[in-house]
Amino acid sequence: MSPEMIRLIANSTGETLYMVAVSALIATLFGLPLGVFLATSGKGELFAAPWINRVLGVVVNATRSTPFIILVVAIIPFTRLIAGTSIGTNAAIVPLTIAATPFIARLIEGAIREVDQGLVEAARAFGASPLQIVVKVLIPEALPGIVLGLTLAIVSLLGFSAMVGAVGGGGLGDLGIRYGYQRFMPEMMLAVVVVLIVLVQAVQSIGDRLARHLNKRIRHG
Amino acid sequence: MNAPLGYFGDQPTQRLIPAEPIVRLEKISKTFPGRDGQPVTALREIDLAVPQGSILGVIGRSGAGKSTLIRLVNGLEKPTTGKVIVDGANIAALPESALRHARRSIGMIFQHFNLLSSRTAAENIALPLEVAGYDKAEIKARVEELLSLVGLTDKRNRYPSELSGGQKQRVGIARALATKPKVLLSDEATSALDPETTRSILDLLSRINEELGLTILLITHEMAVIRNIAREVAVIEGGRIVEQGDVFEVFTRPQHEVTRSFLGDEAGRVLPPYVQSRLRREASPNSQTVIRIGFRGPHATDPVLARLAREEGIEANILSGAVDEIAGRPFGTLVVGVPAAAANKTLAFLKQHGLDTEVLGHVA
Numbered sequence: 001m002s003p004e005m006i007r008l009i010a011n012s013t014g015e016t017l018y019m020v021a022v023s024a025l026i027a028t029l030f031g032l033p034l035g036v037f038l039a040t041s042g043k044g045e046l047f048a049a050p051w052i053n054r055v056l057g058v059v060v061n062a063t064r065s066t067p068f069i070i071l072v073v074a075i076i077p078f079t080r081l082i083a084g085t086s087i088g089t090n091a092a093i094v095p096l097t098i099a100a101t102p103f104i105a106r107l108i109e110g111a112i113r114e115v116d117q118g119l120v121e122a123a124r125a126f127g128a129s130p131l132q133i134v135v136k137v138l139i140p141e142a143l144p145g146i147v148l149g150l151t152l153a154i155v156s157l158l159g160f161s162a163m164v165g166a167v168g169g170g171g172l173g174d175l176g177i178r179y180g181y182q183r184f185m186p187e188m189m190l191a192v193v194v195v196l197i198v199l200v201q202a203v204q205s206i207g208d209r210l211a212r213h214l215n216k217r218i219r220h221g
Numbered sequence: 222m223n224a225p226l227g228y229f230g231d232q233p234t235q236r237l238i239p240a241e242p243i244v245r246l247e248k249i250s251k252t253f254p255g256r257d258g259q260p261v262t263a264l265r266e267i268d269l270a271v272p273q274g275s276i277l278g279v280i281g282r283s284g285a286g287k288s289t290l291i292r293l294v295n296g297l298e299k300p301t302t303g304k305v306i307v308d309g310a311n312i313a314a315l316p317e318s319a320l321r322h323a324r325r326s327i328g329m330i331f332q333h334f335n336l337l338s339s340r341t342a343a344e345n346i347a348l349p350l351e352v353a354g355y356d357k358a359e360i361k362a363r364v365e366e367l368l369s370l371v372g373l374t375d376k377r378n379r380y381p382s383e384l385s386g387g388q389k390q391r392v393g394i395a396r397a398l399a400t401k402p403k404v405l406l407s408d409e410a411t412s413a414l415d416p417e418t419t420r421s422i423l424d425l426l427s428r429i430n431e432e433l434g435l436t437i438l439l440i441t442h443e444m445a446v447i448r449n450i451a452r453e454v455a456v457i458e459g460g461r462i463v464e465q466g467d468v469f470e471v472f473t474r475p476q477h478e479v480t481r482s483f484l485g486d487e488a489g490r491v492l493p494p495y496v497q498s499r500l501r502r503e504a505s506p507n508s509q510t511v512i513r514i515g516f517r518g519p520h521a522t523d524p525v526l527a528r529l530a531r532e533e534g535i536e537a538n539i540l541s542g543a544v545d546e547i548a549g550r551p552f553g554t555l556v557v558g559v560p561a562a563a564a565n566k567t568l569a570f571l572k573q574h575g576l577d578t579e580v581l582g583h584v585a
Contacts, residue, residue, distance in 0.1 A: 116333075116335070118331060118333055118335040119335050119336075119337060121297060121331075121335065122329070122331060122335035122336075122396075123348075123352075124297060124324070125295055125297060125324060125327075125328075125329040125406075126324060126325065126328070126329070126348070126349035126352060126396070126397070126399070126400065127321040127322065127323075127324040127325045127349065127352060127353065127400070128321070128349075128352045129318075129321060129352075132352050136348065136351065136352065137337060140337065140339045140340070141337055141338060141339050143339065214339070216338050216339050216380040216381075216382060217338045217382050218382065
């Protein structure tokens with residue numbers, strides 16, 4: 001492999017990590033409160049607001065059912081508004097964030113719903129407010145599940161980030177298509193796939209390990 | 222009945238009951254919207270008073286409405302009609318923020334403990350204090366105090382998954398006591414524990430009641446819980462309180478079918494199989510009448526059967542018998558058979574001696 005190729009791969013890996021990291025961070029920032037709200041605003045729940053819950057649920061589902069490549073193209077005006085351009089790595093972060101937010105919200109909702117309702121009852125019984133219940137009971141108890149959910153979201157974002165190459169977003173996917181496919185460089189394609197596999201493995205095992213460390217429900221030998 | 226003399230001493234418990242009970246439910250009814258649109262009535266016309274410093278047990282089968290009842294006391298459920306007065310305030314009418322404040326003086330423990338798995342024993346106990354806004358030093362001192370009260374000082378850094386059921390409930394009790402409540406609500410707190418652990422948890426609750434003067438309202442479906450620690454009992458069935466009063470009185474002279482059923486497997490109330498299988502409703506010429514005699518109080522020491530034989534010439538056949546203890550007071554149960562012809566005379570004789578009698582049937 002030529003030094004030129006290695007430089008290209010390193011650059012693209014950097015771009016991919018940058019896109020994924022920034023979009024995962026922003027999506028978590030929006031997805032966490034959204035997920036908590038979805039999990040606690042049903043009928044008879046802590047922040048009961050069944051109507052808003054239903055509307056948000058529809059919006060979340062709609063976003064999640066839009067194919068990512070269509071989403072990327074459909075929101076170009078919005079991307080331009082936010083990032084100032086519709087081309088490049090920074091522009092790619094906008095659709096990645098928008099696709100990841102409802103996904104993360106649903107994963108966090110699931111993790112929060114796994115928390116035993118008895119704990120919420122106990123917390124109410126000793127005088128905790130709904131906000132205190134979220135901060136002191138629901139999120140800490142759901143943390144292992146939340147970490148696993150975020151791990152899954154980051155792995156998915158690695159896959160999505162390969163698609164933004166289609167709109168000039170850069171990254172490993174872009175490199176694989178342009179060099180590996182369009183210039184008939186199978187070794188480049190192979191290298192891209194190998195790097196992605198390594199990245200996914202790394203993210204997954206860090207996430208698993210962290211979740212296991214946080215999970216106090218199981219005795220550690 | 223040849224019980225050792227003086228064993229059945231009547232010990233009426235002399236307690237000072239303040240005029241105002243700490244918890245009072247007045248004309249409580251609770252209906253839930255049912256699945257098919259038909260409302261479901263969980264509680265009807267409940268009146269219940271828990272005197273300050275007492276231990277009152279509510280016993281009922283599952284579905285009798287007892288968990289709804291206990292949740293009314295700290296406002297986890299709102300009554301459809303009626304008042305819930307705790308320490309002078311109507312819990313049912315308090316706005317949410319005042320209710321949260323009031324809940325700090327009402328501790329609660331649960332069947333499944335409801336401890337946070339992500340927090341150690343000490344951190345679980347600290348939680349209500351953090352919520353109430355105590356500062357760190359106060360929390361630390363209070364948690365230490367509570368850990369030693371429940372005997373878990375050496376387990377302070379263990380997570381719930383590393384503790385046994387009994388230890389978890391001790392953490393639950395310490396957590397419930399953290400904000401120094403005036404009332405402790407116990408929701409089937411020992412139902413998930415084995416008999417030995419149940420005993421130790423009940424002992425702890427008794428001790429807390431005595432040492433801290435804490436009022437305890439507990440619900441259970443287990444007779445053992447009631448007779449070990451409760452002083453007063455209310456029997457609930459179909460959303461109504463069917464019987465209530467002093468534990469000894471209620472369980473030695475049960476008036477209601479449900480109360481009797483809770484006593485069912487208690488010593489002396491189960492007939493030996495050979496009697497049970499031959500028991501008939503109607504008397505026949507040579508049959509024996511089966512009578513259950515309850516010995517309580519001073520009469521328990523009288524050699525009643527010997528006198529029955531001597532004075533009335535009636536020889537009673539002893540079928541089963543047991544000596545038991547309820548609320549710390551002994552009572553005896555004896556099941557005897559007497560010739561049908563002598564049954565009325567026997568009953569009159571026993572009644573005259575102040576004993577409780579119940580005709581169970583006839584054995585040919």
